[in-house]
Amino acid sequence: MSTLIEAKDLNLFYTDFHALKNVNLTIPEKAVTAFIGPSGCGKSTLLRTLNRMNDMIAGTRIEGKLTISGTDIYSQEVDVETLRKKVGMVFQQPNPFPKSIYDNIAYGPRLHGIKSKQKLDEIVETSLKSAALWNEVKDHLKRSALSISGGQQQRLCIARALAVNPDILLMDEATSALDPISTLKIEELVQDLRDKYTIVMVTHNMHQAARVSNQTVFFLNGEVVEYDDTEKLFSNPEDQRTEDYISGRFG
Amino acid sequence: MPNKQETTIDKTNASSNPFKNSRVSILNKIMPILLFLCAIVSVFTTIGIVITLLSETVNFFREIPIFDFLFGTKWSALIEPKQFGILPLLAGTLMITSIAIIVALPIGLASAIYLSEYAPDKVRRIVKPILEVLAGVPTIVYGYFAISIITPIIQFIFPSAGVYNALSAGIAVGIMIIPMICSLSEDAMSAVPRSLRDGAYALGATRFEVALKIVVPAAFSGIVSSAVLAFSRALGETMIVSLAAGSTPTLTFNPLDSIQTMTAYIVQVSLGDIAHGSIEYGSIFAVGMTLFVFTFLLNILAQYISRRFREEY
Amino acid sequence: MNIFHDANRKQIANRRVKDKSLHMIFLLATSVGIIALTVLLVDIIIDGWSNLSPDLFTNFPSRKAEDAGMKSGLVGSMYIMLILVPLSFILGVGAAIYLEEYAPKNKLTRLIQLNISTLAGVPSIVYGILGLALFVRMLSLQKSLISGALTMTLLVLPIIIVAAQEAIRAVPRSRRDASFALGATKWQTVSRSVLPSSLPGILTGVILAASRAIGETAPLIIVGASTYVAFLPKSLTDAFTAMPIQIYNWISRPQVAFKDLGASAIIILLAILILLNITAVIIRNKYQKNI
Numbered sequence: 001m002s003t004l005i006e007a008k009d010l011n012l013f014y015t016d017f018h019a020l021k022n023v024n025l026t027i028p029e030k031a032v033t034a035f036i037g038p039s040g041c042g043k044s045t046l047l048r049t050l051n052r053m054n055d056m057i058a059g060t061r062i063e064g065k066l067t068i069s070g071t072d073i074y075s076q077e078v079d080v081e082t083l084r085k086k087v088g089m090v091f092q093q094p095n096p097f098p099k100s101i102y103d104n105i106a107y108g109p110r111l112h113g114i115k116s117k118q119k120l121d122e123i124v125e126t127s128l129k130s131a132a133l134w135n136e137v138k139d140h141l142k143r144s145a146l147s148i149s150g151g152q153q154q155r156l157c158i159a160r161a162l163a164v165n166p167d168i169l170l171m172d173e174a175t176s177a178l179d180p181i182s183t184l185k186i187e188e189l190v191q192d193l194r195d196k197y198t199i200v201m202v203t204h205n206m207h208q209a210a211r212v213s214n215q216t217v218f219f220l221n222g223e224v225v226e227y228d229d230t231e232k233l234f235s236n237p238e239d240q241r242t243e244d245y246i247s248g249r250f251g
Numbered sequence: 252m253p254n255k256q257e258t259t260i261d262k263t264n265a266s267s268n269p270f271k272n273s274r275v276s277i278l279n280k281i282m283p284i285l286l287f288l289c290a291i292v293s294v295f296t297t298i299g300i301v302i303t304l305l306s307e308t309v310n311f312f313r314e315i316p317i318f319d320f321l322f323g324t325k326w327s328a329l330i331e332p333k334q335f336g337i338l339p340l341l342a343g344t345l346m347i348t349s350i351a352i353i354v355a356l357p358i359g360l361a362s363a364i365y366l367s368e369y370a371p372d373k374v375r376r377i378v379k380p381i382l383e384v385l386a387g388v389p390t391i392v393y394g395y396f397a398i399s400i401i402t403p404i405i406q407f408i409f410p411s412a413g414v415y416n417a418l419s420a421g422i423a424v425g426i427m428i429i430p431m432i433c434s435l436s437e438d439a440m441s442a443v444p445r446s447l448r449d450g451a452y453a454l455g456a457t458r459f460e461v462a463l464k465i466v467v468p469a470a471f472s473g474i475v476s477s478a479v480l481a482f483s484r485a486l487g488e489t490m491i492v493s494l495a496a497g498s499t500p501t502l503t504f505n506p507l508d509s510i511q512t513m514t515a516y517i518v519q520v521s522l523g524d525i526a527h528g529s530i531e532y533g534s535i536f537a538v539g540m541t542l543f544v545f546t547f548l549l550n551i552l553a554q555y556i557s558r559r560f561r562e563e564y
Numbered sequence: 565m566n567i568f569h570d571a572n573r574k575q576i577a578n579r580r581v582k583d584k585s586l587h588m589i590f591l592l593a594t595s596v597g598i599i600a601l602t603v604l605l606v607d608i609i610i611d612g613w614s615n616l617s618p619d620l621f622t623n624f625p626s627r628k629a630e631d632a633g634m635k636s637g638l639v640g641s642m643y644i645m646l647i648l649v650p651l652s653f654i655l656g657v658g659a660a661i662y663l664e665e666y667a668p669k670n671k672l673t674r675l676i677q678l679n680i681s682t683l684a685g686v687p688s689i690v691y692g693i694l695g696l697a698l699f700v701r702m703l704s705l706q707k708s709l710i711s712g713a714l715t716m717t718l719l720v721l722p723i724i725i726v727a728a729q730e731a732i733r734a735v736p737r738s739r740r741d742a743s744f745a746l747g748a749t750k751w752q753t754v755s756r757s758v759l760p761s762s763l764p765g766i767l768t769g770v771i772l773a774a775s776r777a778i779g780e781t782a783p784l785i786i787v788g789a790s791t792y793v794a795f796l797p798k799s800l801t802d803a804f805t806a807m808p809i810q811i812y813n814w815i816s817r818p819q820v821a822f823k824d825l826g827a828s829a830i831i832i833l834l835a836i837l838i839l840l841n842i843t844a845v846i847i848r849n850k851y852q853k854n855i
Contacts, residue, residue, distance in 0.1 A: 004567075051453060058372060069567045078568055081455040081576045086567050089453035095446040098469055107464070108454040113575045157450070164454055167567045279749040283666045289658025290667070293680050293725065296718050300690060303697035361593030369587055370594075378594060385601050387837065389779025391808045392830055395815050396604045399611065399823065426600050433597070455576075457583035480685065487687020489782035490808075494816055514689050514782070521692075521786045527701060535786075539693040543686065550685035 004029040004168070004198050005050065008065040012045060015059035019045045021222045023064070027215070032190060032199045034209035034230065037219030038250065043202045046219070047170050050200065051087040052080050068168070085112060088161030089170040093177050094153035096145035096160075101137050104145045104156060108164035123163050131159035132189050151182025158189065162197075169193065171201040175208070187212050206246055210234050218242045304540040311533030320537060326500035326511075328520065328534050335534060337541060339500040343417065343510035344542075347492055350421025350506060351428060351485040356478055358425075359432025363474075366433070367440035368462040379434075386430035394494035397423035402495060409507055415497030418506040423491045428481040435480065439473020440466050472560035476553040483549035487542060489514035513538045608834070612827030620828055624794040625810065629821035634829050636793040637810035640709065641778055643797060644806060647713035648720065648777055653770055655717070656724030657759075660766075663725075664732040665754050684722040691719045692786025700787055707788025710800040715787050716780065720773035727769020731762035764851030771844040775837050781808040807833055 005027035012020035020042050027033045035043035045054065052073065054060045066073055073083050085108075096104050105124045114120060124141065128134040133155045137148065145156055154174060161169060171190070175183040190199060190212050203209050209216050210230060217227035218239075226239045237243045244250055312320065315335045323336015362382075366375055402419040406412050412419075443466050451461045467474065497509030498519050511519070517535050525531045623633025659680075667673040695715030705711045735758050743753040784806055791813040793805040811833065815826035 053449065053453065056452070071566055071568055079573070079576050079580065081457060081579065082568055082573070084453055084455035089449075091446060091449060091453075093446055095444075095450040097447060097450065097465060107451070111454060111456050111460055111464075111579075113572060160450075160454070276749065279751045282751045282754075283662070286658045286662035286666060289655045290662040290676050292655055292718075293659065293683055293721060294676055296694070296721070297679050297683060299698055300686065300694045303694055304690075307697065358593045358596050361590045362597060365587075365590035365594045369590055378598070381598055381601060384841075385597055387775060387841065388601075388604070389781070389808060389833065389837075391779065391781045391811055391815075392604070392608070392834070394812075395608065395826060395830060396600075398815065399827075400603060400607055426597075429597050429600075457579050459583040459586045460579070483685060484687075487689060489687070489689045490812065493782075494812070514687070517689055517693070518782060518785050521696075521788070522791070535693060536697070539690055543690050546685060546687055546690075547682070550682055553685075554681070 002029050003027065004069055005200075006065075006067050007046075008067075010046075010049070010064035010066055011062070012042075012049060012054070013059075013061045014057065019222050020049070023224050025217060025224055025227060027198065027200060029198050030194060030196070031214040032194050032201065032212055033215045033217060034213035035200070035202045035217050035219060036204075036206055036209050037225075037245070039204065041219040042222040043217075043219045044172055045222075047172055047200060047202050050168070050170055051084050051089055053089065055080065085164050086166050087168040087170060088164065088166035089172065090154070090157050090161055090174045092173045094150055094157050096153050096156055098144070098146060100142045101145050101148070101156060102141040104160050105163045108160060112164055127159040127163040128156075130162050130193070131155045132185065132192070133159055149182070151178050151185060154178060154182065154186060155189065158186075162193075166197070168198045168200065171199065173202050173204055176204060183208075206234075218245065220245070300543065304536055304543055307533055307536035308540045311530070311537045314530055314533070315537075324502055326516075328516070328531055329523070333530065335530075335537075337513075337538065339502045340511060340513045340516055340538065341541070342502050342504075343496070343500060344486060344512040344514070346417045346504070346506060346510060347421045347424055347488075347496060347512055348482060348485045350418060351424035351488075352478070352482055354422055354425025355428045355432055355481060355485075359429045359477075359481070360436055360474065362429070362433040363436035363440060364462050364467070367437050368458055368466060382430040382433055385426075386434070388427075390427060390488060390490040391494075393423045393427050394491045396426075397491055397495035405507070412507040413497070413509045415495060415499075415509040416507050417496050417510045420492045420494075420496035421506065423495060424485050424488050427488065427491065428485055431484060432477050432481045435477030436470070436474045439470035439477065442473070443469045472556050475560075476557040479549055479553040479556065483546045483553070486549070487514060487546050489518060493518045513542045605834075608827050608830050611824050612829070612831045615824055615828035616831060620825075620832070625792055625813075629819065629825055632814075632822075632825055634807060634810045634832075636796060637805050637807040637829070638832075639796050640789070640793070640804040640806040641808075643709055643804070644713045644716060645774060645778065647710065647800075648717050649770065649774055651713075652717045652720050652724050652773060653766075656721055656770075656773075657728050657766055659721075659725045660728030660732055661754060661759075664729055665750070665758065680722050680725055684726070688719055688780055689782040689786060691715055692783030694718070695783060695787040706801060707790070707803060708801040709797045709804040711787045712784050712789055712804060712806070715783050716777045719780065719783060720777050723773040723776060724766075724769050727772065728762070728766045731765025731769065732758060734765060735761045764847050768844045768848050771840050771847070775840045778836060778840075779808055779833060781812055784809055785812070 003026040007023045007025045010020055010023040011018070023046060035047060037043050048054045049062070049066060062074060071077055097107060102124055105127050106120045109120060109123050125134065128137065133152060136152060145153065148156065175186050178186070187208065193199060201213070213230045215227060216230045216233045218225045218233065220241055226233065226237060226242045233242065234246055237246065320335055320337055322338065323334060324338050325334040325336050326339045327334045366378060370378065397419045401422050402414065402416070405416065405419050447465055447469060448461050451465045492512045493515045496512060496515060498511050498515060499509045500511040500516065501508060503510060516538055520531050520535055620633045621638060622635055623631060624635055626632040663673065663677065692715060695711055699705045699711040699714050700707055739757050739761060740753055743757040748756070789805050789809045790803050791805065791809060793803060797804045807829065811826050811829045814822045814829065817823065
């Protein structure tokens with residue numbers, strides 16, 4: 001597997017707080033990478049750095065280099081809008097817009113200049129199919145997105161992210177607000193999507209990381225302690241702290 | 252209530268029934284009634300407004316047929332032959348209100364979007380108090396602003412404009428209601444959850460696209476109700492129009508003409524010496540009633556909009 | 565290879581330009597309010613500064629601008645405040661306590677609450693008409709100080725009630741529980757525990773209401789405040805004038821000398837308002853931590 005994302009000596013500060021410390025990391029293409037670690041360890045911060053969502057928090061400062069397919073995403077070469085089109089994101093709480101299901105999916109493509117109704121219809125259908133939601137909602141696309149269940153809303157948000165044709169999909173604890181059955185559906189979906197997309201997920205649930213990811217990164221106090229193939233990291237970690245964490249001794 | 256009393260009572264009552272303290276419990280019973288009376292004052296205020304307006308208006312309509320009042324196109328209350336057709340006053344009022352809304356709505360909304368979506372925290376902390384100050388300036392001061400600054404500028408641009416004209420007063424009223432539209436709309440926009448914005452930003456939306464396509468639609472009912480409230484406020488504005496718009500009730504569509512609003516008429520009559528029971532005295536109430544009905548309906552509409560269409564993000 | 569290659573850069577560049585230009589437009593719109601306020605203040609100071617003299621405080625109005633002062637207006641406004649502040653405080657806080665602490669959840673309570681918010685939207689001139697019919701005519705108080713003060717009290721009542729309700733609501737449940745647990749009655753709890761805690765908020769509301777009342781002009785004109793009063797009211801039923809009435813009288817005259825005098829009077833009015841607002845801010849900041 002070739003490397004798609006690479007962080008080199010990456011440091012991030014929120015005003016005075018040193019949130020990410022000397023992060024060095026590579027993330028492979030078309031695979032699932034999971035970020036694990038206790039809360040406040042920096043895993044979500046790094047995730048939000050990948051599509052520059054941290055830019056919106058006043059006082060954020062970044063040092064070091066973060067490249068995606070060789071391009072420094074904090075350089076002038078990339079517009080933040082382009083970056084976010086290529087790097088989609090799904091959040092902890094489902095956040096559908098207060099619009100119809102159709103308009104939720106079409107929102108992104110419309111932003112990026114697609115106007116033809118026929119093309120939009122096509123995108124809506126394929127995105128909903130990719131997110132395994134098409135069969136459940138195809139008969140009421142005009143209904144409010146707030147009328148469907150929480151699990152369906154989260155899959156709608158995934159479909160919405162896929163609709164702008166990203167290469168990378170970030171998932172920030174995307175199942176933590178869902179019931180077990182909905183969680184299972186999303187996990188299955190992630191398995192299906194990894195052939196086409198590079199997926200980076202933050203999870204507070206180690207078992208989830210073990211179930212769905214190919215590579216796992218363990219964070220502690222803003223540092224990357226260890227990253228490796230998921231199987232290896234969970235069965236034979238190199239660092240004592242990793243072992244303590246995955247065996248449930250803290251966190 | 253003073254401490255002393257109760258401690259002495261505690262002693263006197265202690266012997267009879269240790270669980271009963273009569274003076275304290277009397278106070279405990281009387282106070283709710285007194286407080287209720289305070290609360291009911293506001294209801295009586297409304298009833299008082301409605302009854303006084305209604306009874307004097309009915310008297311007025313005994314002399315002036317209601318049809319002539321509502322549809323008459325000439326208002327000449329103080330000069331013979333007296334005529335009481337409210338349309339010129341209504342037209343004057345609507346002209347002022349329309350100018351004010353045309354000025355205030357775009358500026359107020361744009362400022363609200365700036366403050367809620369673009370402004371850094373520091374700027375917001377400075378601008379919001381300034382807008383509060385602007386909202387607290389008495390309307391008589393805006394009236395001075397209209398006649399000493401706005402009117403000369405208008406006369407410079409349009410030499411045909413009179414010393415008193417609707418445009419000047421309308422602009423001043425508009426400036427007066429900007430803070431109201433801005434702060435109420437900004438409240439509505441700030442109430443839109445962060446997560447919706449994040450969702451749009453994560454799809455590659457620019458700030459303007461987030462504001463226009465996510466925040467404004469989500470806050471729409473709050474924005475509309477702020478505009479309706481501002482409209483109602485402009486409708487009832489008195490001092491600015493009395494000072495700057497003139498006192499000639501004419502049915503005109505030229506904003507450079509001198510006009511008269513309903514409120515300015517009431518002031519004009521009140522400044523003179525009017526006999527109780529005279530037709531002029533009655534006309535204050537008829538005009539006041541018209542104004543009250545309009546503002547009341549607008550306020551109800553604003554409340555209905557913000558309740559009926561409350562956003563469930 | 566590079567995933568950013570296929571991006572439609574031109575389309576995104578256009579959107580960014582649009583975003584930037586609208587940013588400028590929004591900023592410009594926001595500055596309109598600030599510019600208006602600045603122009604207003606500068607204009608008033610230019611017109612009125614040179615006339616500011618002790619005469620303005622000590623002289624009665626006069627037909628000659630150079631002799632005219634606003635003593636009767638200042639004193640009239642002060643008297644109105646002396647009646648309005650305690651009266652509206654008692655009525656307003658009483659109503660707020662009732663609604664927050666005692667009122668049952670029934671139709672009448674909802675009606676009172678709805679009524680208060682509706683009253684806040686009634687134009688001030690309509691209160692003037694009410695005052696004219698109720699106080700001046702029906703209660704035969706004539707065009708007097710007390711008629712004006714009572715009318716203004718009704719006008720500011722909704723402001724105080726709403727502010728006091730918010731302040732009372734902000735007192736934590738635990739304070740009330742602590743008081744009840746010590747055997748206090750409902751009224752003892754309200755008067756000794758809830759009220760002291762909410763007093764700063766209530767006072768801020770009273771000050772805001774007072775600053776609204778001090779600048780209000782229209783209702784006083786309707787209840788018959790005179791524009792030319794060369795004496796001070798000696799009793800509640802004497803004729804009166806007030807600061808904004810005096811200002812209105814001066815600035816509505818055609819002579820520039822009187823207009824400038826009006827500007828000087830506006831400076832004084834605004835100074836009083838600023839003083840009141842600073843007091844409100846100080847009270848708010850000083851007691852905010854203790855709630």
